[in-house]
Amino acid sequence: MIELKNVTKKFDQLEAVHNLSLHLEKGKITMFIGPSGCGKTTTLKMINRLIEPDEGEILVNGKSIFAQEPVALRRSIGYVIQDVGLFPHYSVFDNIALVPRLLKWDEKRIQTRVDELLDLVTLNGTYGKKYPLQLSGGEQQRVGLARALAADPDILLMDEPFGAIDPINRSKLQDSFLEIQETIQKTIIFVTHDINEAITLGDLIAIMNAGHLVQYGEPNEILQNPKDDFVEHLLGADRNLKALSLEKTRDYLDEDAYLTVAPGTNPEQIKQKLRTANRKLALAVDENGILQGRYNLEPSTTHADGEKLSYDGQPDVMSRNNNLIEALSMMLETGENLLPVVTSKGKLRGVIKLTQIFAKVEAAKAEKNI
Amino acid sequence: MSFFEFLQVYQSKIWLEFVQHLRIITISIPMAILISAPLGFFISSRPKLAKIVLNIASILMTIPSLALFGIMVVVLAPFKLGLGMTPAVVAISVYSILPITRNIYTALNQVSSSIVEAAVGLGMSRGQILSQIKIPLSVPVIMAGVRNAVVLGVSVATFASLVGAGGLGSLIFSGISRTNLKMVVVGALLVSFLGIVVNYLFLILEDALTPAGLKTKN
Secondary structure: EEEEEEEEEEEOOEEEEEEEEEEEEEOEEEEOOOOOOOOOOHHHHHOOOOOOOOOEEEEEOOOEEOOOHHHHHOOEEEEEEEEOOOOOOOOHHHHHHHHHHOOOOOOOOOOOOOHHHHOOOOOHEEEHHHOOOOOOOHHHHHHHHHHHHOOOOOOOEEOOOOOOOOOOHHHHHHHHHHHHHHHHHHHEEEEOOOOHHHHHHOOOEEEEEEEEEEEOOOOOHHOOOOOOOOHHHHOOHHHHHHHHHHHHOOHHEEEEOOOOOOOOHHHOOOOOOHHHHHOOOOEEEOOOEEEEEEEEEOOOHHHHHOOOEEEEOOOEEEEEEHHHHHHHHHHHHHOOOOOEEEOOOEHHHHHHHHHHHHHHHHHHHHHHHO | OHHHHHHHHHHHHHHHHHHHHHHHHHHHHHHHHHHHHHHHHHHHEEEEHHHHHHHHHHHHHOOOOHHHHHHHHHHHHHHOOOOHHHHHHHHHHHHHHHHHHHHHHHHHHHOOOOHHHHHHHOOOOHHHHHHHHHHHHHHHHHHHHHHHHHHHHHHHHHHHHHHOOOOOOOHHHHEEEOOOOOHHHHHHHHHHHHHHHHHHHHHHHHHHHHHHHHHOOO
């Protein structure tokens, strides 16, 4: 969809981007990552001609971007930057309406589109009349994203858009962003210096260093097979754990390791059932399948039969979209090696086991050695 | 005679000079804006040139206003314009160039670079950026510069009477030469009053012209 061919850019004597050739896929989020000065932002800015390459060709859908007027080109590409750059003297509505107005859309169409976009970025209707100075950083960036998408461009360029946001809101924005992409399915080029962000958000990752492309591929692929020491270092010593962050609990559910009982069942009965079935975990589930409580069968020195049944009416749970790192983290925190996995409504779907997480890491290692 | 009697006797003269003072300002300041505005815009994107221009304007401002009037008299004499409104208006205009030009230059450059980058990246042309972004965001600072210039002008115009242009200064200087305290006081009070009122009016104008979004800070 976007083709970079032998692109080179020099600033004075410094070669910021050296002979870069890359094919960026349609409908995917491609992350550009690398240390400061590696050329990732320069490359991004060459796509919408904010920076003009010295050599090489850039094609969008087969057409050279140099055949178009830069201003017209930029109106067909969305652009989001770290400081957002919202116009403080324009309302949120007018900010978002900017490019459609430049393109002379009629006002009714613009009104509909802005409402649509405010919905998409989860800012309810009254935000339209507010001014940027009244918004939080996260809200401003959502408006920035809406503004970039207003004219429905095929391509979205994002330069460390969440960099200035605090970690908690950044995480929320990242989740929102992924949901939004599920709806809009744009071709997104995203520059970041945060490897975790690259792994979390990227369908593809392009790793750059000193103006060169070092490795390009899917996150899993790069995590399992880093090309060289530089990439390994960039991924971090915990890259095996990072690989786990790509796995969701929903793909590792176990439905055998526990029994289900009705809420309010006699604890002695539960103990018996567990002993007979040789299980240590019983989950109380109501008639709608909603998890109500957790019974653990544990060794005890104070009970006659050597075991006690502990009950937790507010058990810690995982959602099906949580990743294995989050599951591991919760296990460490709670001291449990089995966690129930529920839907957003609280319906029980299965459990995630610590042993399964270990098995996954082992399997990944084995794959590498093939 | 009492102060009140003084005002009654001299009221037409006082009014005349007050109006004349206003006339001098209302000609000088627009003239200054006509020169400073294009100049300010022109240098706003040319930092090296800006440095030179602003330095020259600074120097012009350090010349004591009275001396500047004197210089104008001499410079304009060959053209038979050495006395009257002309030297006064020219001197005050020259004096006002610095505050207005400097404020326009500063205003256009203090528009945040991320705003400009976003504007360029989204596909606004240079002209659109200037008219829709840079100028509206610069208005408060530019207006402050104009206001500054006007208040300064009111004060400096006091010397206009010395080059035959009349104005409230004539009350002050006549009063001094005739040792008429009342006359001096009336002249001085009226100049101050005019300065304060003009400042206040321009503050209101500044507020009215400032875009809503810049005034709300939650």
